[in-house]
Amino acid sequence: MKFGIKVKSIETFILCDKLKESFYFSQWEYSERRICIVKITSDSGHVGWGEGYGPAGIIKAGIEHLTPYVLNQNALETETIWGTLYRRTLDFARRGILVSAISAIDVALWDLKGKILQQPVHLLLGGKKRNKIIPYATGMYFTKRENMKEGLCEEAKKYADKGFKAMKMKVGIGIEEDIENVRLLREAIGPKIRLMIDANHAYNLREAVQLAKAVEPYDISWFEEPISPEYYDQYAELRSKTFIPISGGECEYLRFGFQTLLQSKSVDIIQPDICSTGGLTEAKRIGVLASTHGVEIVPHTWGTGIAFAAAAHFISNIDTMPGRLRTPECYIEMDRTENGLRDELTTSSMMNVIDGKITVSDEPGLGFELNEEALHKYAIKENGIPNLPLTEILKHQR
Numbered sequence: 439m440k441f442g443i444k445v446k447s448i449e450t451f452i453l454c455d456k457l458k459e460s461f462y463f464s465q466w467e468y469s470e471r472r473i474c475i476v477k478i479t480s481d482s483g484h485v486g487w488g489e490g491y492g493p494a495g496i497i498k499a500g501i502e503h504l505t506p507y508v509l510n511q512n513a514l515e516t517e518t519i520w521g522t523l524y525r526r527t528l529d530f531a532r533r534g535i536l537v538s539a540i541s542a543i544d545v546a547l548w549d550l551k552g553k554i555l556q557q558p559v560h561l562l563l564g565g566k567k568r569n570k571i572i573p574y575a576t577g578m579y580f581t582k583r584e585n586m587k588e589g590l591c592e593e594a595k596k597y598a599d600k601g602f603k604a605m606k607m608k609v610g611i612g613i614e615e616d617i618e619n620v621r622l623l624r625e626a627i628g629p630k631i632r633l634m635i636d637a638n639h640a641y642n643l644r645e646a647v648q649l650a651k652a653v654e655p656y657d658i659s660w661f662e663e664p665i666s667p668e669y670y671d672q673y674a675e676l677r678s679k680t681f682i683p684i685s686g687g688e689c690e691y692l693r694f695g696f697q698t699l700l701q702s703k704s705v706d707i708i709q710p711d712i713c714s715t716g717g718l719t720e721a722k723r724i725g726v727l728a729s730t731h732g733v734e735i736v737p738h739t740w741g742t743g744i745a746f747a748a749a750a751h752f753i754s755n756i757d758t759m760p761g762r763l764r765t766p767e768c769y770i771e772m773d774r775t776e777n778g779l780r781d782e783l784t785t786s787s788m789m790n791v792i793d794g795k796i797t798v799s800d801e802p803g804l805g806f807e808l809n810e811e812a813l814h815k816y817a818i819k820e821n822g823i824p825n826l827p828l829t830e831i832l833k834h835q836r
């Protein structure tokens with residue numbers, strides 16, 4: 439290559455969208471969406487974008503801490519850089535936010551590599567094994583509305599009307615109310631749409647068994663995070679007591695976390711979040727690990743179109759086991775709750791749901807355009823000034 443391919447700059451942004459209506463789940467309430475994204479530029483002038491899942495301010499500090507180990511490195515050597523970052527953080531953070539910071543950098547480097555080589559990320563991962571992926575709508579969070587139950591059913595019907603073939607609702611508000619909500623929602627959407635439930639680890643084993651048995655008649659495709667992620671043995675016991683598939687893993691980090699999850703036979707489906715579990719480099723290894731255990735993989739995806747695009751390319755590349763002529767469909771999580779960052783920051787054909795499916799992009803990198811106006815609109819401001827890197831402020835003033 440004639441042009442240089444070294445990493446020239448790394449810039450972090452904290453973006454925030456204050457919600458019109460807050461919503462909550464079994465753990466806490468959301469009144470805003472706040473996310474840290476990272477922009478990596480090569481000396482060839484190409485740009486890659488990444489994002490980290492978790493508390494934005496700490497991820498930003500983590501990325502800034504790791505920046506010296508990435509600057510001036512060969513931008514194409516995603517795995518080499520990943521290895522350096524892992525080694526430099528291992529003594530302090532075998533899991534948690536520093537791994538999210540590594541993830542954000544790694545996703546940006548994959549996007550950048552695709553832009554430099556003018557190839558889509560799915561091809562760089564090894565190839566597109568499927569062009570279409572079924573998005574499932576994530577929504578049906580709890581609200582403070584008086585008519586919350588009706589609202590949940592209306593929301594579900596809205597997704598069905600938009601062509602979604604699968605959706606996931608929240609449980610974890612209390613066993614009896616959960617059962618009622620699931621019953622009403624299944625009645626509202628009818629028998630043909632896949633329905634999943636997610637407790638965000640609200641229950642102990644006894645409660646989780648009680649809820650699982652009670653909702654078995656409503657054709658639940660998986661029960662996500664029924665129990666605290668620390669209790670692997672309890673997950674395994676729950677699995678033995680219900681025929682509803684059990685899923686989890688959005689709180690696990692690195693292939694080592696998933697090795698524990700898989701070896702304990704805790705789940706039927708693992709759900710790594712690419713933007714916190716170690717980026718695309720580590721997600722690929724986790725996918726290999728899942729295939730050795732014969733366990734399905736449906737990534738957890740939350741945040742902006744950057745995270746969604748990373749998940750789409752990853753899913754298009756994963757192996758489904760066992761192989762067969764009629765390959766099973768793969769699913770991608772598509773958060774539908776209020777989020778201006780997700781809706782405005784990026785533009786991508788992959789966000790279009792047509793006949794209940796999305797089509798994986800063949801554009802270079804992760805296949806989205808970043809909207810600079812939205813970046814400035816949502817960048818958090820200090821004393822009325824956008825908290826942006828100086829280079830961005832100067833560019834905006836021109």
Ligand SMILES: [Mg+2]
Nearest residue numbers: 636662663688
């Ligand atoms: Mg979840």
